[in-house]
Amino acid sequence: xxxxxxxxxxxxxxxxxxxxxxxxxxxxxxxxxxxxxxxxxxxxxxxxxxxxxxxxxxxxxxxxxxxxxxxxxxxxxxxxxxxxxxxxxxxxxxxxxxxxxxxxxxxxxxxxxxxxxxxxxxxxxxxxxxxxxxxxxxxx
Amino acid sequence: xxxxxxxxxxxxxxxxxxxxxxxxxxxxxxxxxxxxxxxxxxxxxxxxxxxxxxxxxxxxxxxxxxxxxxxxxxxxxxxxxxxxxxxxxxxxxxxxxxxxxxxxxxxxxxxxxxxxxxxxxxxxxxxxxxxxxxxxxxxx
DNA sequence: ATCACGCTATCAAAGCTTTTATATCTATAA
DNA sequence: TTATAGATATAAAAGCTTTGATAGCGTGAT
Numbered sequence: 001x002x003x004x005x006x007x008x009x010x011x012x013x014x015x016x017x018x019x020x021x022x023x024x025x026x027x028x029x030x031x032x033x034x035x036x037x038x039x040x041x042x043x044x045x046x047x048x049x050x051x052x053x054x055x056x057x058x059x060x061x062x063x064x065x066x067x068x069x070x071x072x073x074x075x076x077x078x079x080x081x082x083x084x085x086x087x088x089x090x091x092x093x094x095x096x097x098x099x100x101x102x103x104x105x106x107x108x109x110x111x112x113x114x115x116x117x118x119x120x121x122x123x124x125x126x127x128x129x130x131x132x133x134x135x136x137x138x139x140x
Numbered sequence: 141x142x143x144x145x146x147x148x149x150x151x152x153x154x155x156x157x158x159x160x161x162x163x164x165x166x167x168x169x170x171x172x173x174x175x176x177x178x179x180x181x182x183x184x185x186x187x188x189x190x191x192x193x194x195x196x197x198x199x200x201x202x203x204x205x206x207x208x209x210x211x212x213x214x215x216x217x218x219x220x221x222x223x224x225x226x227x228x229x230x231x232x233x234x235x236x237x238x239x240x241x242x243x244x245x246x247x248x249x250x251x252x253x254x255x256x257x258x259x260x261x262x263x264x265x266x267x268x269x270x271x272x273x274x275x276x277x278x279x280x
Numbered sequence: 281a282t283c284a285c286g287c288t289a290t291c292a293a294a295g296c297t298t299t300t301a302t303a304t305c306t307a308t309a310a
Numbered sequence: 311t312t313a314t315a316g317a318t319a320t321a322a323a324a325g326c327t328t329t330g331a332t333a334g335c336g337t338g339a340t
Contacts, residue, residue, distance in 0.1 A: 009269065010257065012269070015273075020276075053289080086336095087287095087336075088334085090287090113280065128268065136269070137155055138260070139260035140159045140253065174295070209295090212294090229318050
């Protein structure tokens with residue numbers, strides 16, 4: 001208990017991330033998506049036919065977590081899954097038209113937030129913040 | 141889709157927070173706690189007898205979320221809850237000896253991480269990072 | 281050809297979180 | 311005194327996440 005308010009630095013990072021997630025959550029909600037669903041659709045649009053496991057790595061979550069996200073996207077008709085030709089053990093995932101539309105709507109709202117953040121800093125400050133955060137991550 | 145890699149700045153923050161949480165998770169796990177449980181015990185130690193709703197505000201979560209956390213802590217015998225004298229509608233929560241011990245163990249491990257992070261920066265850099273993160277949070 | 285290793289998918293258990301909705305009690309105002 | 315507002319607790323539904331465990335399919339080394 002010899003550190004003042006739990007952490008100072010860690011606290012600031014957590015607060016920033018919390019706000020960011022809250023804002024993004026509200027943004028993508030306009031398209032009926034959650035943040036993890038939005039992230040999955042975004043990666044899916046860039047990698048058509050990717051497997052669930054690969055998608056999980058792309059989104060930095062466990063395969064099990066991605067399975068649940070995909071299950072919900074599937075139930076909402078935003079993606080399609082079909083077994084791969086040769087690798088029968090693999091399921092190819094693709095966006096549906098509805099999925100593409102939802103992604104487009106969500107992305108428009110998400111970009112607004114990113115732009116607002118970016119505009120709050122000068123180019124030098126952006127570089128500085130990115131550098132400090134990278135070192136923060138490395139230090140752990 | 142006119143922004144490069146989703147966000148750059150938001151991504152760096154998220155990555156830093158993700159690493160921080162992963163490290164903290166592993167740290168407090170040595171005491172058999174989760175991060176939310178650790179946060180609750182920490183706030184509880186500083187505010188003996190606090191109500192669940194007040195504790196939720198302290199920890200920046202919803203009362204319902206805190207209820208679940210307290211339920212689990214109660215089942216593990218780390219806290220006690222008893223109705224307040226006048227306000228029968230309120231439950232006073234207190235740490236048990238086991239709870240105090242678990243908190244002490246978890247805190248020791250958590251402080252190690254904070255120290256490692258703090259040591260990665262000069263005092264000026266710490267101030268700079270904190271300032272940039274605060275502006276990041278404000279911008280949203 | 282066979283066996284082991286790695287990748288894929290999935291199930292189950294345990295936890296955290298949010299939104300929505302109820303019910304009760306306290307305190308203050310009409 | 312009654313009514314309203316504020317605070318507390320709890321329940322249910324829906325989602326995300328992790329760890330642990332099971333099982334099938336390919337590739338490469340033996």
